[in-house]
Amino acid sequence: MNVGFIGLGLMGRPMALHLEKAGHTLHLWARRPESLAPFASVNAKTYATPALVAANADVVITMVADAPDVEKVCLGADGLAAGGKPGLIVVDMSTINPNAARSIGLRLGEKGIAFVDAPVSGGEMGAINAALTIMVGGTQEAFDKVKPLFEKMGKSVTLIGGSGAGQVAKACNQILTGVGVMAVAEAFNFATQSGVDAAKVREALLGGFAYSKVLENHGQRMLDRNFKPGFKAWMHQKDLRIVMEEAHRMGLMLPSAAATAQVFNAIVGSGMGEDDSITALQLLEKISSRQE
Amino acid sequence: MNIGFIGFGTMGQPMTEHLLKAGHSLRVWSRRAASADFATALGAVRCESVQDVAVGSEIVCTNVTGSADVDGLATELRSGLAPGAIHLDFSTIAPSAARAIAARHRECGVDFVDAPVSGGGTGARNATLAIMWGGREELGTRLAPIFSVLGKSAVRIGEAGAGQVAKACNQMILVNLIEACAEAAVLANAAGVDFGLVREAMLGGSAGSRALDVFGGRMASRDFAAGVEARLHHKDYALLMDEAARIGAPLPIAAAVWQQLNALIAQGLGTQDTSSLLRVLEVATGRAAD
Numbered sequence: 001m002n003v004g005f006i007g008l009g010l011m012g013r014p015m016a017l018h019l020e021k022a023g024h025t026l027h028l029w030a031r032r033p034e035s036l037a038p039f040a041s042v043n044a045k046t047y048a049t050p051a052l053v054a055a056n057a058d059v060v061i062t063m064v065a066d067a068p069d070v071e072k073v074c075l076g077a078d079g080l081a082a083g084g085k086p087g088l089i090v091v092d093m094s095t096i097n098p099n100a101a102r103s104i105g106l107r108l109g110e111k112g113i114a115f116v117d118a119p120v121s122g123g124e125m126g127a128i129n130a131a132l133t134i135m136v137g138g139t140q141e142a143f144d145k146v147k148p149l150f151e152k153m154g155k156s157v158t159l160i161g162g163s164g165a166g167q168v169a170k171a172c173n174q175i176l177t178g179v180g181v182m183a184v185a186e187a188f189n190f191a192t193q194s195g196v197d198a199a200k201v202r203e204a205l206l207g208g209f210a211y212s213k214v215l216e217n218h219g220q221r222m223l224d225r226n227f228k229p230g231f232k233a234w235m236h237q238k239d240l241r242i243v244m245e246e247a248h249r250m251g252l253m254l255p256s257a258a259a260t261a262q263v264f265n266a267i268v269g270s271g272m273g274e275d276d277s278i279t280a281l282q283l284l285e286k287i288s289s290r291q292e
Numbered sequence: 293m294n295i296g297f298i299g300f301g302t303m304g305q306p307m308t309e310h311l312l313k314a315g316h317s318l319r320v321w322s323r324r325a326a327s328a329d330f331a332t333a334l335g336a337v338r339c340e341s342v343q344d345v346a347v348g349s350e351i352v353c354t355n356v357t358g359s360a361d362v363d364g365l366a367t368e369l370r371s372g373l374a375p376g377a378i379h380l381d382f383s384t385i386a387p388s389a390a391r392a393i394a395a396r397h398r399e400c401g402v403d404f405v406d407a408p409v410s411g412g413g414t415g416a417r418n419a420t421l422a423i424m425w426g427g428r429e430e431l432g433t434r435l436a437p438i439f440s441v442l443g444k445s446a447v448r449i450g451e452a453g454a455g456q457v458a459k460a461c462n463q464m465i466l467v468n469l470i471e472a473c474a475e476a477a478v479l480a481n482a483a484g485v486d487f488g489l490v491r492e493a494m495l496g497g498s499a500g501s502r503a504l505d506v507f508g509g510r511m512a513s514r515d516f517a518a519g520v521e522a523r524l525h526h527k528d529y530a531l532l533m534d535e536a537a538r539i540g541a542p543l544p545i546a547a548a549v550w551q552q553l554n555a556l557i558a559q560g561l562g563t564q565d566t567s568s569l570l571r572v573l574e575v576a577t578g579r580a581a582d
Contacts, residue, residue: 237537237540241534241537244533244537244547244550245530245534247551247554248526248529248530248533248550248554250554250558251554251555251556251557251558252554252558253551253552253554253555253558254551254554255548255551258547258548258550258551259544259547259548261537261547262536262542262543262544262547263542263544265536265537265540265541265542265543266540266541266542267540268540269539269540269541269542270540273540
């Protein structure tokens with residue numbers, strides 16, 4: 001298949017390379033030309049604009065930072081809509097506001113271009129190991145066509161519902177992981193301040209109803225004091241901001257996510273945004289200890 | 293002074309009347325012509341367009357709802373304002389939106405002053421508003437004749453956008469306190485104690501506040517219909533929490549109050565007074581709706 005790929009960062013690069021290895025031809029455009037260097041020796045063609053990528057591809061995947069970037073690549077001057085033929089499928093794997101995804105989908109739809117939102121969970125390691133969890137919103141027809149591509153990048157691929165539904169699932173994922181990281185950090189800080197070994201607490205709890213992936217993986221990294229990303233705290237802050245914007249728009253009460261988002265604001269505001277999101281533990285420790 | 297005025301809502305109408313009664317010449321425009329009839333009756337000149345208001349005005353005042361409304365008017369005003377003119381905006385909008393408008397105005401030699409107010413419809417009618425403004429310091433003498441007929445205080449906070457930061461702080465303290473009053477009312481009521489008397493006792497002490505006086509009073513008399521529409525405070529919280537996320541400021545109490553406001557909207561109480569935060573808590577505690 002002719003696959004366009006835009007957004008060749010930490011996540012996008014390994015994802016695109018998996019597709020090439022599976023025999024697909026890559027069609028690439030990058031805002032920064034140096035991002036194209038890793039593709040010099042593989043089956044990939046590069047273009048001057050997203051429109052030219054769209055003109056030469058059956059499917060175009062985008063993996064960029066936020067909604068304005070997706071909108072610009074899709075609908076800006078020389079964007080995908082300017083070059084894509086009716087029948088083209090645009091798959092956005094970035095994490096953006098669900099409502100923004102629906103709006104972009106509608107506007108691409110007017111040009112006969114199908115839009116699928118397919119945000120991922122699993123981080124850079126998941127991308128490198130082709131082990132991502134992919135949450136998809138779009139029509140069954142478009143999903144069936146791009147599913148073979150998803151299967152080369154992830155190990156769990158689920159069609160959640162119509163346009164925007166993938167982003168809703170991702171927002172739910174970020175509520176659970178954000179609040180989950182806070183819960184584990186609070187429990188560990190509580191144990192340590194009570195004079196109890198947090199590692200023993202974790203070990204005991206893993207067998208019970210408090211078991212979670214976050215307790216197991218993030219919890220272990222907290223015990224190891226390994227705050228290298230992983231998943232950067234500023235990205236989690238961005239994702240929680242999307243969650244809270246949507247809650248405001250719909251009139252939804254999300255008290256735990258709101259409190260968690262404020263901790264992530266503090267992390268970013270105190271210059272710890274480049275740490276992994278488990279740095280929340282360090283913030284709790286700092287706030288609840290005697291200051292010099 | 294030749295002044296333009298656009299935006300004749302609950303706040304804008306009495307403010308316009310004060311300016312006219314103080315002897316200023318006003319040029320006015322409104323989307324629905326009838327909204328400006330009160331002003332022309334008092335001697336204001338009706339204009340055919342926003343641009344027409346700008347032409348010949350030394351200062352144009354706007355008082356509308358959201359960032360997008362102010363931005364739209366600002367674009368039209370730029371085509372008519374002479375270099376040296378001032379666009380004085382009384383609306384409550386995002387600080388970043390105010391700064392962006394100021395930068396575009398500056399390219400045309402026009403000053404933007406953000407001057408959001410606190411005091412509500414009553415403060416506007418009685419000319420007792422608290423005005424917090426951002427803009428170049430030397431503009432103060434030109435703005436004073438306007439501020440002095442509208443409010444009892446006008447404080448320059450800093451450069452353009454700073455007034456909106458002050459307003460965000462104002463809204464956060466006010467609505468956080470309204471929520472605190474609602475929680476006190478729930479506690480008093482659940483303990484079988486009359487919140488009206490609790491409020492009365494507290495007003496003279498350290499917990500006394502305008503919020504306890506005005507909004508606590510509405511809670512005590514269960515008069516949720518009048519006052520400030522909660523949906524406006526809800527809108528203010530979106531601005532403020534977005535700004536907090538943008539600059540990495542933790543606001544844990546405001547975030548919790550924001551969620552109570554979200555629930556208030558979901559319960560269909562957005563056009564009721566913000567003292568309805570009490571009813572949100574009552575739903576959560578299973579108290580029968582009134």
